[in-house]
Amino acid sequence: WNDPDAGAVSPGAFIPLAEETGLILPLGEWVIEEACRQARAWDAQGLRPVPVSVNVSGVQFERQDVAAIVARAVARYQLPRGRIEIEITESAIMRQPERAIAALKSLRESGVGVALDDFGTGYSSLTHIRHYPLSAIKIDRSFVAGVVENPEDRAVIGALVDMAEALGLHVVAEGVETEEQLAVLTELGCDTAQGYLMARPMPPETVAEWLAAHGADWRAGRSTNA
16 A cells, blocks of 8 residues: 555555454455456456456455455456456454355356465364365465475475365465575475565556566466565
């Protein structure tokens, strides 16, 4: 959030406050709408279609029909199946598991991808993941940070990749910052890398320039958290 007075404010600062005040509900709806609108705008510029992921707050997931909100926005901008992906943490799902699983199933049936964010940090991840209608898992950056030097982190990531492969899930490694990390993660079987090695967060107009210059990179399995 680029505030005219405070400057750049990180999500870690304003999202908890938005959740506490309830502003996360209209904010979350706006973000979903804006993501779909921007995806269509990039199409109009002639850029290759890229998947767009949207983080959904656990509070919004608990209080609103996120599946319906996403479906309306996708239909409004006539986006193809698989273009939009929702990211949700396991802790958010576990607040109301049955309701959450039904919502996730509805999203998947409508062609919206569902990624489990920060995967590997929840104690019940391995127990419950088989019940979630997911399309991807995102391995938490805490494991990625030590994957080069720490054999235990490599072992954990390897086990998560094997499990995801058995369940037919795409694997994204978060927080990739070095070529060495990328090389190890590729060897372990991760499908996609996300992090500062590829690009820093950037505004939409800069994303368009980046995609035009680096189209082959994301198609080869890299992505940017834009």
